[in-house]
Amino acid sequence: MNEIREEEKKQQANGVPQGANSNQFKPLDDTREYIPEIGQETYDNPTAGISPFTKRIKKGAWILLGVAIAGIIAYGTMSTSKSVDTSDDAAVALESHMSTSLAAGTKLMSSDDNYVGGDLTITHNSNADETTLYVWDYAAEDGDYVEVIVNGTSLGEPFMIKNKPVTFTVPTVGEVQVVGTRDGGGGITYAVYYDMNHTTYFNGVDQGGNNTYTLVRE
Structure with missing residues (x-):
């Protein structure tokens, strides 16, 4: 009897039934694996688990992509070069430096040839007070x-001439000057087209020089 009581005391002290006669359920060891919970800081900082080296690689890739895109845009904006016109009319215009058949913006040469032209007097029968003047580089950009100066007044700051024409509104009677302000190499080759008589004049000028077009109505 004393032995039974001693065993009960041990059970009460340990809180768990002891001995072979105990039918108390003993839980098995939990061997399941749990996926760690994602902390809130992961949502706040998605790159928390990315190494500094990987971050630098990704940042560098984005920078290179941005530079490439910017270069493509800049090239498309700055370069307006077109192909050289090799037609018979173009060949005649290259010799006479004038054409009534070629469109404004026609390119006659792939490179400059140091051609220096001169002043011109243009007689026309247009009744309009103003006309459109087209100016472009008919050789290499x-x-x-x-x-461009009209009757002593500049129409704006000097500009780079390209194969794509720049237009101005000028009077049909008066003086139009084209001043060469900078030679990029091989001479300043340019062309002007007057809408009043549908004629193109292929001219050239030295840096610091000018060509004067005197417009006279018949």
Whole structure:
């Protein structure tokens, strides 16, 4: 009897039934694996688990992509070069430096040839007070700059002439000057087209020089 009581005391002290006669359920060891919970900081900082080296690689890739895109845009904006016109009309215009059949913006040469033209008097029968003047580089886009002056007044800052024409509104009677302000190499070759008589004049000027077009109505 004393032995039974001693065993009960041990059970009460340990809180768990002891002995072979105990039918108390003993839980098995939990061997399941749990996926760690994602902390809130992961949502706040998605790159928390990315190594600094990987971050640098990704950042560098984005920078290179941005530079490439910017370069493509800049090239498309700055370069307006077109193909050389090799037609019979173009060949005649290259010799006479004038054409009534070629469109404004026609390119006659792939490179400048140091051609220096001169002043011109243009007689026309237009009744309009104003006309559109087109100015462009009919050879290579090599950084030539000109300034347009009408009756002593500049129409704006010097600009780089390209194969794509720049237009101005000018009077049909008076003087139009094209001043060569910068030679990008090989001479400043340019062309002007007057809408009043549908004629193109292929001219050239030295840096610091100018060509004067005197417009006279018949």
